[in-house]
Amino acid sequence: MPETPFRQSPSQTVGPFFGYALPYEGGAEVASPWHPSAIRFHGTVFDGAGHGIPDAVIEIWGADAAGGIIAERGSFARDGHVVTGFGRAAVDRDGHYSFTTIKPGPTRTDAAPYLLVTVFARGLMYHLFTRAYFDDEPDRNDRDRLLGDVDPARRSTLIAQADGEASYRFDIRLQGDGETVFLDFDAETDG
């Protein structure tokens, strides 16, 4: 069989100078703060030396509260009412990011709810995907297939911790102690 001519375009780092381009007004407000089910979803991105990194940008993408996929437009022009499910936030100088969003519902009866989290950073050649599950869903988390597959010693890196009323903390460690579990959805070959 002839090889497909449609070969993937390789990734390159987002570099250091995305700060005036990728973040946008309202990017971190997936739901407005006065939305009745608004939650804060926040954390810090750490490097292998345990330092917060100042030049990462985080994207989140999640289902609606009932677990449905959102088809609403307007992620780049928030109207204050529609929750599009997508958000983007650059970290601050200490590596901290923060979103206002809603807690998604599970998309499957046998799965746990989560937000898909994507990490881009200077020095990171190719973005990283992870999932943020929620620590107040222990029964669903116990039944979730991915959480069940992951090394139990590392499972907690995938679980956002309630750290206040309607607030969840999800730190991301790129390397080293407590390194976050990152996901490969494509079974990418590495040679």
Place this chain on the structure above:
Amino acid sequence: MSTDQPPVLTQETISAEISAIHEAYRERADATRRPLPVHPPRDFLPYRSSALRHPTHELVRADPEEIELASPAFGHTDVAAEESDLTIQHSGEPLGERIIVTGRVLDGEGRPVRNQLVEIWQANASGRYVHKRDQHPAPLDPNFTGVGRLITGDDGSYRLTTIKPGAYPWKNHRNAWRPAHIHFSFFGSAFTQRLVTQMYFPGDPLFGLDPIYQSIVDPAARARLVAAYDHDVSEPEWAIGYRWDVVLTGPRSTWMEPEDADHA
């Protein structure tokens, strides 16, 4: 401050590291009869900032679920038509060589990626970004910001007008220069197709020296980030044209209509 100066990191050292890594990947590909990876290894020391920013554990394979197989919907409410022309964002014309960059965004089976968001950012003609941390002593251009957005057409096509960015120095090693490039961000119909990359210009003498470009260990994959001059895209008395097609991840992760609705 200590008076001990760290040894100067030379281009020679960086180039030797790059060659050694390329060679190791080639040998492993030959030995295992598997292709070279398309994407750069995240652990790529010649780009020094990668040292503490790559995971040391292997990624965990996961089956994409509904959310990963979908993508946010973007539309013309999100992006205005004029955002694809970076030369008309100010009262005057930016300095530099006016260019048109056009092409198609496809998935791994060659299907157009329709109505999806493309974002770009770049340095000005002098190699300077409008970013507070860009310390390059080259002039800013009051008529150029260097940020654009557009939504792909039904055939996956995109087209933007801008000026050719300049090469710029960076501090990875002594006398390090980035080849001229435009940063691109793409969404596919599935979030797993997300891609951020850089587009380069043909024949750049800095290609061989740049650890970011050379982080892609497969020469054929590297070549896919270089736009082609296309005389049919050039416009008489107006702009030089380049064509660059982009392919996101393959069919495994592309959107399929769910046949069973019973998971809802």
